[in-house]
Amino acid sequence: MNSNAYFREYSARAASGSAVLPRCGHCSTVFMPPRAACPECGAADPGWMPANGAAGTLYSFTVMGEGAQERIIGLAELDAITDGSKFYAQLLCDDTSQLTMGAAVTVGTADLGSGELVPVLTLRGAGND
Numbered sequence: 001m002n003s004n005a006y007f008r009e010y011s012a013r014a015a016s017g018s019a020v021l022p023r024c025g026h027c028s029t030v031f032m033p034p035r036a037a038c039p040e041c042g043a044a045d046p047g048w049m050p051a052n053g054a055a056g057t058l059y060s061f062t063v064m065g066e067g068a069q070e071r072i073i074g075l076a077e078l079d080a081i082t083d084g085s086k087f088y089a090q091l092l093c094d095d096t097s098q099l100t101m102g103a104a105v106t107v108g109t110a111d112l113g114s115g116e117l118v119p120v121l122t123l124r125g126a127g128n129d
């Protein structure tokens, strides 16, 4: 499986409601983004671990668009990721004043209007639990 196919698998699993993270079956490294070989040991075809509810902290974010088109892309450090890479996804948050570096976030899936579930980050607390 090449990296494009691997990323499609990641998206397909999210579409079925299961956010996942790539996890090497050989050395247990958990990493992002999905790719066909483990970045740590080079083993091919890493497996997956469930990521619904995976916790982490907000490392950075950017606000794109405005008004009804506004969306926030979050970059998070997840406790489950072992190689120091970051997880990025659209960040769901009703009140951007709550967004601060280090804010607690969790991974899940949501339909953001395309009719298909995609991986998302949700800000914990502030009624978003």
Ligand SMILES: [Zn+2]
Pocket: 024, 025, 026, 027, 028, 029, 038, 039, 040, 041, 042, 043
């Ligand atoms: Zn590995």
